[in-house]
Amino acid sequence: MRRPLHASAFLGLAPTVAAVLALAAPGFGFAGYAPPHSTSTTDTIRLKRAETARSDPGAFGAGVPGYLSSWGLPPVRGQLVLTDTGLVFQASRGLASTRASTVSLAYVDDENGQVHYLFRVDGGVFETDAPGPLLEVAASVWSGAMPKETLRTPPPAADPVSSLTAARRIAGSRYADSLYSLFGRPRAAVGLIGVRGRLAGRLGEYILTRDSLALDPARMTGEAQLRHALAHELGHRWQARAKAQLAMLWSGVRSIRDPKRYGYGSLSEHQAEAIAFAISFLQTTAGSPEGGDGALALLDHYDLLVPGTRIMVRYLALQSPYQHHPLRSRLTSGRITYALEK
Secondary structure (H helix, E strand, O other), X not given: OOOOOXXXXXXXXXXXXOOOOOOOOOOOOOOOOOOOOOOOOOOOEEOOOOOOHHHOHHHHOOOEEEEEEEOOOOOEEEEEEEEOOEEEEEEXXXXXEEEEOEEEEEEEEOHHHOOEEEEEEOOEEEEEOOOOOHHHHHHOOOOOOOOHHHOOOOOOOOOHHHHHHHHHHHHOOHHHHHHHXXXXXXXXXXXXXXXXXXXXXXXXXXXXXXXXXXXXXXXXXXXXXXXXXXXXXHHHHHHHHOHHHHHHHOOOOOOOOOOOOOOOOOHHHHHHHHHHHXXXXXXXXXXXXXXXXXXHHHHHXXXXXXXXXXXXXXXXXXXXXXXXXXXXXXXXXXXOOOOOOO
């Protein structure tokens, strides 16, 4: 399915050893889960080496707790720590990420009576309900050039053989099999995005008339992005075959608020992103202890960024691939009892 392009800030499926941070400039026309290769820093606040008391690492204490959605993928729990070279996101599980060189307050969300502050930090969005000194940092105009190590250069020319190998590998994986059991397997073998699709900035594409799926692994940042793209495009396949069912499930879901998040202003892309987020949540929490409240709290943060994730999680949890999921009974205690149509 061909998709309109939106500016974005995207990536981070499950907690990884390094949450990648790199700048996403407003208005840059790549697909939602694509890493833009731009050095523009429009409408952001740059950070430089500490010269005042407010830039002292101690000002942040143990850091600002929250969730980072890097390159638009689902959020990772951790903390932002202010160092003498800028902000560093430290995932709760894994190593500290690359430092962030810019920060700005994007908006405040007070849905359901809980106030959440969403900050743009280079190529991602950091969400927290306890911003503390981060508000002061974001409100301060700090000069300084972009650190050289954060600058992005265009990717090398893609090797079609290795790209197709990567696409076929993910399409033949156990992860893909679990998606096929939910959304069906495309009739045609997975292929690569064509020249027109690459020029349009697409990383994935589902063509309904051919029941075919194409990917562009060479322009993805890693495995998490590849898995997300596969789930997103197969979500489009199900979407095309179960329009009435999905419309019933979608009743009352609010729109994506962030204009830079992929799916903003497009119902089709919003739904596909919610499906991919839901798959991520169910995969990420598959090892959670029975009744894990922390895992359920994580779902709130997924749904905050991409509304509709919660309803898709509850629905997909009813399906056979997740019959032994530790959170299944708690996730499916509502009224969602429809059978999945393939």
